[in-house]
Amino acid sequence: MTDHENSSIKHSDHLLLDQPLLRLPNELLRKNFRAAHFAIEKDTSTLKTLLRDSATAALSGRATQQDVLKNLDAMISRMRGVKRKLGAYADEEARLHTQTAARIQHLDELYTMHSIEDVKYEAWSRKRLDRLLADYLLRHGYNDSAKELASEKNMENLVDVDTFVSMSRIREALLNGSVAEALAWCTENKKELRKMESKLEFMLRLQQYIELIRTQSQPKLVEAIAHAKKYLMPYWGTYPKEVKQACGLLAIPPDSSYGIYSDLYKSTRWNELADLFTTTHNSLLSLPSVPLLHVALSSGLSALKTPACHSSHADDIYNDTGSSSALGHGVCPICSTELNDLARNVPYAHHTKSHVEHDLFLLPNGRVYGKERLEDYARKSGLSPNDVKDPVTGQTYPMDLLKKVFIT
Amino acid sequence: MASPGDDIVSPFGPLQNELARMRGANLTTAIQDVDKIIEYLVAARDQVAAPDADHHRISMAMTTLQNPVKDRLEAINNDLRDVTKAQRSFGKALDKALPQRELPMGTDAMADHPSLINRAIAMHLVREGQFSVASTFVRESRDQQPPLSLEPWSPRTARTDEDGDDDMIQEDGEEERLTGHGVNNYPEDLQGQFAEMYSLLSELRNRNLGPAIKWARQNNSRLESAGSNLEFELCKLQFVWLFKGPEVNGLPDDERNGEMGALRYAKEHFARFQSRHLKEIQQLCGAIVFAPNIEQSPYRHIFQIDSAFEDVATSFTREFCSLLGLSAESPLYVAVTAGSIALPRLIKYNKNTKEKKTEWTTENEMAFETPLPPSMIYHSIFVCPVSKEQTTEQNPAMMLPCGHVICRESLHNMAKGSRYKCPYCPTEGHLRDAIKITL
Numbered sequence: 001m002t003d004h005e006n007s008s009i010k011h012s013d014h015l016l017l018d019q020p021l022l023r024l025p026n027e028l029l030r031k032n033f034r035a036a037h038f039a040i041e042k043d044t045s046t047l048k049t050l051l052r053d054s055a056t057a058a059l060s061g062r063a064t065q066q067d068v069l070k071n072l073d074a075m076i077s078r079m080r081g082v083k084r085k086l087g088a089y090a091d092e093e094a095r096l097h098t099q100t101a102a103r104i105q106h107l108d109e110l111y112t113m114h115s116i117e118d119v120k121y122e123a124w125s126r127k128r129l130d131r132l133l134a135d136y137l138l139r140h141g142y143n144d145s146a147k148e149l150a151s152e153k154n155m156e157n158l159v160d161v162d163t164f165v166s167m168s169r170i171r172e173a174l175l176n177g178s179v180a181e182a183l184a185w186c187t188e189n190k191k192e193l194r195k196m197e198s199k200l201e202f203m204l205r206l207q208q209y210i211e212l213i214r215t216q217s218q219p220k221l222v223e224a225i226a227h228a229k230k231y232l233m234p235y236w237g238t239y240p241k242e243v244k245q246a247c248g249l250l251a252i253p254p255d256s257s258y259g260i261y262s263d264l265y266k267s268t269r270w271n272e273l274a275d276l277f278t279t280t281h282n283s284l285l286s287l288p289s290v291p292l293l294h295v296a297l298s299s300g301l302s303a304l305k306t307p308a309c310h311s312s313h314a315d316d317i318y319n320d321t322g323s324s325s326a327l328g329h330g331v332c333p334i335c336s337t338e339l340n341d342l343a344r345n346v347p348y349a350h351h352t353k354s355h356v357e358h359d360l361f362l363l364p365n366g367r368v369y370g371k372e373r374l375e376d377y378a379r380k381s382g383l384s385p386n387d388v389k390d391p392v393t394g395q396t397y398p399m400d401l402l403k404k405v406f407i408t
Numbered sequence: 409m410a411s412p413g414d415d416i417v418s419p420f421g422p423l424q425n426e427l428a429r430m431r432g433a434n435l436t437t438a439i440q441d442v443d444k445i446i447e448y449l450v451a452a453r454d455q456v457a458a459p460d461a462d463h464h465r466i467s468m469a470m471t472t473l474q475n476p477v478k479d480r481l482e483a484i485n486n487d488l489r490d491v492t493k494a495q496r497s498f499g500k501a502l503d504k505a506l507p508q509r510e511l512p513m514g515t516d517a518m519a520d521h522p523s524l525i526n527r528a529i530a531m532h533l534v535r536e537g538q539f540s541v542a543s544t545f546v547r548e549s550r551d552q553q554p555p556l557s558l559e560p561w562s563p564r565t566a567r568t569d570e571d572g573d574d575d576m577i578q579e580d581g582e583e584e585r586l587t588g589h590g591v592n593n594y595p596e597d598l599q600g601q602f603a604e605m606y607s608l609l610s611e612l613r614n615r616n617l618g619p620a621i622k623w624a625r626q627n628n629s630r631l632e633s634a635g636s637n638l639e640f641e642l643c644k645l646q647f648v649w650l651f652k653g654p655e656v657n658g659l660p661d662d663e664r665n666g667e668m669g670a671l672r673y674a675k676e677h678f679a680r681f682q683s684r685h686l687k688e689i690q691q692l693c694g695a696i697v698f699a700p701n702i703e704q705s706p707y708r709h710i711f712q713i714d715s716a717f718e719d720v721a722t723s724f725t726r727e728f729c730s731l732l733g734l735s736a737e738s739p740l741y742v743a744v745t746a747g748s749i750a751l752p753r754l755i756k757y758n759k760n761t762k763e764k765k766t767e768w769t770t771e772n773e774m775a776f777e778t779p780l781p782p783s784m785i786y787h788s789i790f791v792c793p794v795s796k797e798q799t800t801e802q803n804p805a806m807m808l809p810c811g812h813v814i815c816r817e818s819l820h821n822m823a824k825g826s827r828y829k830c831p832y833c834p835t836e837g838h839l840r841d842a843i844k845i846t847l
């Protein structure tokens with residue numbers, strides 16, 4: 001394989017990390033449409049009934065003028081309500097269309113480049129990094145940082161601030177012991193959640209039940225039984241074990257240390273619920289379960305890492321002082337402070353052929369350099385033409401002590 | 409594989425067409441139909457509310473209202489059907505343009521290190537000059553978890569673990585416990601450094617070399633020991649810039665400008681470079697003799713400075729970062745770009761080894777090659793021609809007296825007693841004559 005080939009962009013492969021960029025607005029468009037459809041269907045079927053009934057009443061003479069007017073006013077206000085709701089859905093739709101257009105255009109741009117060395121590629125790839133950073137920040141709830149980055153970089157259409165902000169609001173609510181927000185979200189997405197056989201709603205209902213029992217007050221216990229009948233029993237077939245345990249909970253007070261029951265009373269269940277919500281939310285919207293920055297970094301750190309990057313050898317202290325690495329491309333990104341520790345968690349790259357400078361010479365101190373670099377450095381250092389200087393250690397040697405190295 | 413001459417057709421053209429269609433079939437049509445219904449209802453209400461409305465008129469109004477409203481409701485249904493259709497066909501086009509492919513999410517080697525990732529991001533933002541975003545990030549990450557300790561940053565703090573990977577795990581835990589979400593050991597002095605770098609760079613781009621020269625002079629000894637001639641390069645450019653005179657450089661037309669100004673500058677500043685750069689200084693001063701016929705002189709090239717300020721800005725950035733122990737390009741940028749290049753291989757490997765259940769992240773060395781463009785190879789890599797293994801600290805490259813290089817393991821494997829025979833030439837010798845080399 002030639003080096004040139006390693007620089008050429010394999011477009012479809014290169015967009016692996018960019019799938020969610022178009023998937024998410026597509027999912028959101030469908031979701032938005034479903035909500036709009038639902039609202040229209042509900043209100044227009046009411047309208048149909050009202051329209052027929054009021055006409056029948058008017059014809060039969062049972063309804064007075066006032067009655068008919070009242071019916072008409074009800075219909076008008078209902079349709080104005082529909083219009084208002086539809087207006088909001090149409091705005092969201094337009095926003096998502098604009099977003100999709102911007103995203104397609106961004107991905108399409110990559111096809112105007114053929115090589116990693118293309119100057120345009122760097123701008124494109126930087127934009128991708130900014131997007132991945134924004135995604136990471138949003139997933140960790142650093143919402144202001146993400147918003148600021150998006151607006152600084154003029155890429156609001158390429159990042160999903162709204163989606164993650166509403167997600168983190170629900171998540172926060174769960175961490176603060178409130179299920180209402182998450183339940184509302186479940187209602188909004190009922191059909192899809194059923195399709196993906198999500199356990200989320202059951203777990204939220206179960207938590208409500210646990211909290212009622214935790215109080216140990218008589219009226220709350222009665223309420224808990226009613227709650228179980230209404231919200232837990234329907235799951236008898238799906239989660240028999242959990243439902244049975246839940247029933248048993250009625251008899252076990254919160255201070256019990258009895259295995260599974262003390263687990264049910266644990267406060268960390270709220271963290272688990274928050275995580276379950278996040279997972280469910282992400283898979284519903286075709287969002288990757290892991291920040292894509294992690295995927296890109298695992299893959300990139302290992303591709304760049306060499307055994308030298310974490311060498312404990314005394315010589316390599318020179319890496320610390322920031323001397324250019326052997327091939328003259330500046331400090332290695334894995335040796336740089338930013339990533340050095342992080343890169344300990346991945347393997348180093350596998351190579352099947354050597355990458356060394358041309359025309360190698362061995363210095364008496366055991367270090368090997370290319371002839372061109374030695375000459376260049378000697379000239380820069382103002383040495384006599386018969387001397388060379390080690391570019392890393394600074395030791396000076398007469399030229400005739402150098403030995404030619406043969407790399408096969 | 410497509411050669412560079414081939415035109416690779418973007419799959420996003422068809423998708424753009426589908427998007428156009430989808431933007432045509434949207435919810436506003438339904439809103440217009442709802443509007444019509446409201447219109448009918450309001451008109452009917454006016455008739456019913458009229459002072460002379462009797463039973464007959466009211467019945468008429470209500471009866472004639474039925475069909476138009478029903479028609480419009482039907483129209484709304486059709487509107488929605490159109491939207492669904494357009495969305496479906498966009499979805500299909502999307503599957504075609506960007507087929508869903510699974511990413512390696514199974515083992516997330518990064519999952520346990522939010523604090524290291526946060527620090528890398530904070531440093532990235534600072535080095536990119538995004539100071540405001542960086543400070544918001546620091547605030548938000550502090551709010552999420554209050555810091556227990558504030559360790560000052562120094563370029564060496566990152567390198568604490570020298571004795572292997574085992575206690576690294578403990579150290580990591582320690583670090584995350586002490587510093588919360590990681591940006592707390594945020595390099596505060598680093599932000600000042602980069603602020604200085606950006607201000608010097610902007611002066612450079614405004615063709616004002618003074619501040620950069622001053623910085624280079626202050627850091628002269630460190631720059632020189634790192635093999636950098638930055639100070640001289642800057643002074644040389646200053647000389648040429650003065651030499652060009654007021655019409656070009658826009659500086660005051662006085663004794664400090666023009667050819668004589670350049671000469672004066674040379675006298676004041678070049679003495680210190682004499683030992684190292686005598687030849688170049690001679691060339692520069694030779695140019696003064698040739699003036700104004702520089703174009704015909706052998707020194708013509710020195711005075712072509714179209715890109716000189718950009719070039720010197722690039723080397724300035726590189727040297728500046730290098731003195732901080734940092735690479736000139738953002739490591740995060742290089743790593744993410746390399747990651748997207750290597751990812752297809754990783755996916756392919758994961759697919760092939762799924763049943764083996766060995767996780768690629770737990771090995772020392774990757775099991776497969778992930779070729780990167782030459783600009784992304786930073787260290788020399790030596791692959792032993794005998795064993796095909798990369799040399800490491802434990803198994804270094806050894807040079808035989810004949811000049812051939814193999815790894816230590818290979819050398820010992822083929823040795824007979826204390827003697828070896830070079831596999832690449834007819835020389836033989838003693839093991840003790842092989843020298844460990846550093847490439």
Ligand SMILES: [Zn+2]
Pocket residue numbers: 306308309332333334335786787
């Ligand atoms: Zn390195």
Ligand SMILES: [Zn+2]
Pocket residue numbers: 808810811812830831832833834835
């Ligand atoms: Zn040999």
